[in-house]
Amino acid sequence: QSALTQPPSASGSPGQSVTISCTGTSSDVGGYNYVSWYQQHPGKAPKLVISEVSKRPSGVPDRFSGSKSGNTASLTVSGLQAEDEADYYCSSYAGTDTVLFGGGTRLTVL
Amino acid sequence: QVQLQESGPGLVKPSETLSLTCTVSGGSISNSYWSWIRQPPGKALEWIGSILYTGTTNYNPSLKSRVTISLDTSKNQFSLKLNSVTAADTAVYYCAKNRVPGAYWGQGTLVTVSS
Numbered sequence: 408q409s410a411l412t413q414p415p416s417a418s419g420s421p422g423q424s425v426t427i428s429c430t431g432t433s434s435d436v437g438g439y440n441y442v443s444w445y446q447q448h449p450g451k452a453p454k455l456v457i458s459e460v461s462k463r464p465s466g467v468p469d470r471f472s473g474s475k476s477g478n479t480a481s482l483t484v485s486g487l488q489a490e491d492e493a494d495y496y497c498s499s500y501a502g503t504d505t506v507l508f509g510g511g512t513r514l515t516v517l
Numbered sequence: 518q519v520q521l522q523e524s525g526p527g528l529v530k531p532s533e534t535l536s537l538t539c540t541v542s543g544g545s546i547s548n549s550y551w552s553w554i555r556q557p558p559g560k561a562l563e564w565i566g567s568i569l570y571t572g573t574t575n576y577n578p579s580l581k582s583r584v585t586i587s588l589d590t591s592k593n594q595f596s597l598k599l600n601s602v603t604a605a606d607t608a609v610y611y612c613a614k615n616r617v618p619g620a621y622w623g624q625g626t627l628v629t630v631s632s
Contacts, residue, residue, distance in 0.1 A: 410561065441617050443617055443618070443619070445562075445618075452611060452622045452623065452624050452625050453618070453622060454622075455618070455619055455620045458617075458619060458620075464619075464620050496561065496562050498562075498617055498618065499617070500616070503575075504567070504575035504616070505564070505575060505578070506552070506567070506617050506618075508554075508561060508562040508564055509561070510561045511561045511562070
């Protein structure tokens, strides 16, 4: 099993939209609708922002949205704000009762 | 509101066993999957394994030979043991609810492997 592939970095100016990808295989991302996204600020525990590909937990701004096409899932952050600057990780159920995480993407708000 | 709290030694010697406990409050441990995840300094999250309330366990294949996850329903706790540790096991260890971790995570605890 290999980690899911994320770009190491992404950036955007305040008010813009940024999309972060998470690429796996048909055995994980492509095979199940159990992709989650987490936001992690320095020194803090990860915070769930998207579950089951596109479900937004209560309290998460609707600026955060998720989608999936084939073996690639995506997280879009619209109307970027300074507080969105953080590391973002994807995870996916990978069959045989295992879970994979992505390598993480550092989002910079310019 | 479910809350999780990790506890255990912050320093473990090489070749010894790392032991951590996660205490769950605000809800019963007897109705879900519970997971351990770790994050080496400056690196990505890594799923270690999960345990269902029935006691069924699943582990990361890369760690399977060294990991044991167990639960104590009487104390509403679940535990992690990782044996034969090396410096590569130095990380912040998190416990979380659900097999694919959801909204409920512990704050994390740093475990350093060093003599």
